[in-house]
Amino acid sequence: MSKEVKPLFLPLKGLYFDLFSDGRKTYELRRLRGGWNLSQVYVGRDVVLSYGYGKKYRKEAMILAVKSANSIGELISKHSWLWRQINPLADSPEAMISSAIDLMGDGPVIAFEPSFDTLSPAECPRCNHPITCWDGLDIGSRFDCPYCSAPLKAVGDHFIAPGVQWPVFHTAH
Structure with a gap:
């Protein structure tokens, strides 16, 4: 056994x-x-x-x-x-x-x-919560995750359908 x-x-x-x-x-x-x-x-x-x-x-x-x-x-x-x-x-x-x-x-x-499974776009890398407050963010914008306070930085866009895009975040280290 x-x-x-x-x-x-x-x-x-x-x-x-x-x-x-x-x-x-x-x-x-x-x-x-x-x-x-x-x-x-x-x-x-x-x-x-x-x-x-x-x-x-x-x-x-x-x-x-x-x-x-x-x-x-x-x-x-x-x-x-x-x-x-x-x-x-x-x-x-x-x-x-x-x-x-x-x-x-x-x-x-x-x-x-x-x-491990990678994140979906617009998710916090630390806590995996969807980030819904990203309207108006430019690439390079920094802010804290509203759920876990991780420092985040918008690093690009991910296109999920024609004309529909979500931001991609990294932690701001």
Whole structure:
């Protein structure tokens, strides 16, 4: 009789949860130690992304890809495109590596891609509530979600039918 594997719990700082939620961040990077190892983090495993340790904002996902290396520099050297997927706010691979080392130290690492349903246009990336107060917003407009107070920015339009368009929002980080 096999034991059911519980989803991997991935608590994230608000900034990184929001970047995952709006699709700008697609990979998570952790030091390869403790529960963050290749026997626990594998393709097909369910994972729960959480805004911190609270239960209010969570997203269920499944791991689609896993990469590991002896150091952060080696990981980025092997997969040169990966730096922007891990930290889309970094200006360069060197800046991403430096900030990651400052945060977690250097040593063996694991990077993995959790996949979850993407948002519909005009939804808050954090709480998934539809945003209905977007009339008159221009691309670049910033405002707070009326439901969860996430800072939002209108980043484009999504056409859902001829002549009908909805805005697309990112968190304003």
